[in-house]
Amino acid sequence: MAERITTEDVTKVANLARLALTPDELETFTGQLAEILEHADDIAALDLAGVEPMARPLPLVNVFRADEPGTPLDRDEVLACAPVSEDGQFRVPPVLGEAP
């Protein structure tokens, strides 16, 4: 069985997901996540040799759209929904560092 998830792990993941958790929430979610992961361990314990991996339950592949342009959204209408806009663009607070 894998090592039990710690509050440090959950703090890190919460931080990556930009979630601010209170100490109580941290305890609660660490417990809940541990149970979910233990359930995964139950499955990992089964002998699944010869069982095809399944990416998703739907027996569907190759669902496509034709490469044809549709109607764009109206820019002014969209920018009116943004907190701040400037020169036809969304204005956001300064960003530290480049995108990954």
Added chain:
Amino acid sequence: MSIDLDAWEIVVGLEVHTELLTRTKLFSSAINEFGGEPNTHIDPLTLGLPGSLPVLNEQAVELAIRVGLALNCEVQRSVFARKNYFYPDLPKDYQISQFDLPICAEGSLELPNGKVVGIERAHLEEDTGKSTHVGGGGRIHDAQHSLVDYNRAGVPLLEIVGKPDLRSAEDARAYVAELRSILVAVGASDGKLEEGSMRVDCNVSVRRRGDAELGTRCEIKNVNSLRSLGRAIEYEAARQVDLIESGERVRQQTRHWNEDDGRTHTLRTKEEADDYRYFTEPDLVEIDPGPEWIERVRAVLPMLPAARRHRLSTETGVPLERVALVVERGLDELCLAAIAEGADPERTVTHAEHNLSDAKAADLDPAKFAALVQLETGGELTATQAKTVLAEMVETGGAPADIAAAKGFEAMESGELEGIVDGLIAAHPEEWQRYCEGDGKITGFFVGGVMKATGGKADGKAVTALLQARKG
């Protein structure tokens, strides 16, 4: 800075992102077009609006298959994954990419010099929007705020990951140039590095010669031309060698190439893949191209640059390295057609290599090109005259014999040439003495003199032969 290449080996692996030439985005019907007024190529999915769902563009898959086959890859069943991170140019807060099951795996690319570079994988993903940093002179760390344009967000990208098989900046440049030719040939990309439709991230490490293990690598971003690619690799390799030789170690990080100061700068220490919390994209199903689709694409692939180089080299006997430029200029068909009309293969390729840099050269009539080569090999035109006539043929489309006649190019009587050479020898006894003593540098003096006296009509080779004969 330069590295002692006897002691150190440079190891380079390149990740090339190319935008695919579709009409619309990867997962929505907003148009895929460079530029345009900011935020006019947008729709609910592009902006990550609640309730919008992605539907895969079939043409993007078709183009990815073409590239995969052109790179000798295994085109396989593939799955999309979410790569989670927060950045304003990514309004959904995740990028749809492929992770453990990419559409193309395990391929290879042959450089014009014959070296073969492994391709690890090529996967489909969506491009991000474009942010402009305002204030602080455009420098990201001093910016007051940023402006975001989502026209590019969601444009289909194919990320082609090469293996760390490259061993020099020169090979890295050749790899990118070759990849660009292939992408353009199969119609997957316009190959414009400057407009960012092709972007190169460059993994560089160094190791002592003979070491089996690879050194710690740094990834370099912001390389937007073949020239900066070469400079960035050389700078980065030298930086790493300096670190190691002074007893420090290279830390794995992402670095930013600055074209102005010619250096790389720390951008950030490398994230772990775990931090992106990849998981299977629940809103999309698998792609399974299947043998029929793959064979249909394979059947219509054009002949690729490597095959064209081998064909031209085999059919002309001119070595591979020399035909590379001819194929790059798209003049191989012209050469083969001219040769079929009876032109000498070697002279034909030589003209294409040295005298046909003009873009209009591809429109030359092969029969006229062949006639020009024949005039030259038949001794009726000198090499210099043939070059002049060829340039005018490209310009006007005229026939070589007419152009030669209009320019007064006629084969010189050999007696006339002998007279001029003898006159020159008589007028310059000291120079002749040096020539007879074996001073090779003085040959040009005599050849130049004859050219001047004949208005360029003399055949340089005939003059050299005459001089040799006179020397006895």
